[in-house]
Amino acid sequence: MLRQGLPKLVATDLDGTVVRSDATVSGFTHSVFERVRAAGVPIVGATGRGPRLEELSRIDLPHADLLVLGGGGRVLDLREPGLPRVLRDARLPGTTLAALVDALEQRLGPVKLLVEALDTPNSPIWGDDVTDWPYPDDVRVQPRAESLGHDIIKAFVRVGGDDDSDTLLRTARALVPAETAAFTHSGLGWVEITPPNVDKASGLAVVAEELGVDPADVLVFGDMPNDIPMFEWAGRRVAVANAHPEVIALADETTLSNDRDGVAVYLDGLLRRSR
Template sequence: MAGQPAVISRVGIRTGLPKLIATDLDGTLVRSDETVSDFTHSVLDRVRAAGIPVVGATGRGPRLTELTRNDIRDADFLVMAGGGRVVDQRDVREPVVLRDARLSSADLTTALTLLEQAAEGALLVMVEASDAHDAPLWGDLDPHWKYDRIEQRTRPECLDRDVIKAFARAPHLDVDELLARAQRVIPASLASVTQAGLGYVEIAPPGVDKASGLAVVAAHLGVDPADVLVFGDMPNDLPMFRWAGWGRVAVTNAHPSVRAAADEITLRNDDDGVAVYLDRLLSH
């Protein structure tokens, strides 16, 4: 496995190494059976041994921090909630929160009103209100949601406080169509909108995405975006693809928009594509 090349390369082989590496988790680093291989962990160990900090950049909220640390145990930093929570965990005994953004109840109410009008139909909505370990989402019970627990709450109960982010699904629309409508009607000054492959549009605080979360890490370390290498698979990875300058690598199973934005395409997540690429990079 370690000797396999990337599938597609649109850039020449660079000299030197990046100064910061960030990877998405689900669909990119994590395999379909929800595991991360020993090979991947060993390659990430080598990345850190080479003096390159590793960032886990995920849409998962802080309530899933322990799961995230297990999946990318080599990470020096975590960019969670799609950029809303940034943690320096180089000292795991005393992790430091560098960013903790919240979406105001007023802004979320307005965003959902605009989106429901644009969707021309009712939405199923859930909010991530708590960062407590394994806390449930609140909102509409939706059999389509298969990832973790939902605690049923009314829309007014969901909108009575600031939240980490919200999820919205229109049963009558494909998620990419709903996202396109959301991006047309929800101003960036009101909220950030994206989708992460879960079948839902995700609504985050304005200015919050993986790029802005990575920018917090880069500024903390004094690293230029031109020296950052990123890996991803879904539209919520596109902001960091636009931001990172050393390289943007998609896995083969990535969303078409991410494949189109990539400099290179590596193997699928189920074939340890991130680790295969990094192993090749470190071996040059």
């Protein structure tokens, strides 16, 4: 396990990790990432945001050499000018999602469903009429059959008004085989569904192969259960202080919270010690 010196790759979650509660990234954080790149260390943004939010992700982390989007399903190489090179584009058939949602409803009763199928900038999320989605302007309400008539980048489910994502996540994983779909959550109160074997670790594995980097030489930062796979995969794992308890339990170290620029503070110290 990597313990000292600079890593060969830095990968970080965005929301709740480098992005602060007011949806901004500090100038200090930007300056530290610039220094990391100047030291020859590639930077990867690894986020649950779908590819429709690629532009926002590039604004929040303009120093990224590559992006892992959609929780691992879309991997983009940004190193060359012009359009990014797509290294991975995983989709879940709508028919598969329909069957697993039916299985969840048979066990749990009615669920709310939102799906992310489009990857054009700022395209809408389709789905049920919901009142508790944190970004209501993103949602276009439409019949479920219409939403499920497409291959899906990512889906979101919730049972009634229950905001216990941890319990729903355990139930979904016990009910639906891993070879059918992958489940996680990112603290929004919804459980997220991706194609099988799609998570941030598998997305970063595509990056590592492209760059010729061993996972043992990768440093990752995160805060929520959707970061757990990359914490289990990477050689050094650092949680921000506001992270989910399961993430903190897996971390080698904990830094300050996202609102106190914890990732940048940690990297700044690493750069200073490596001189």
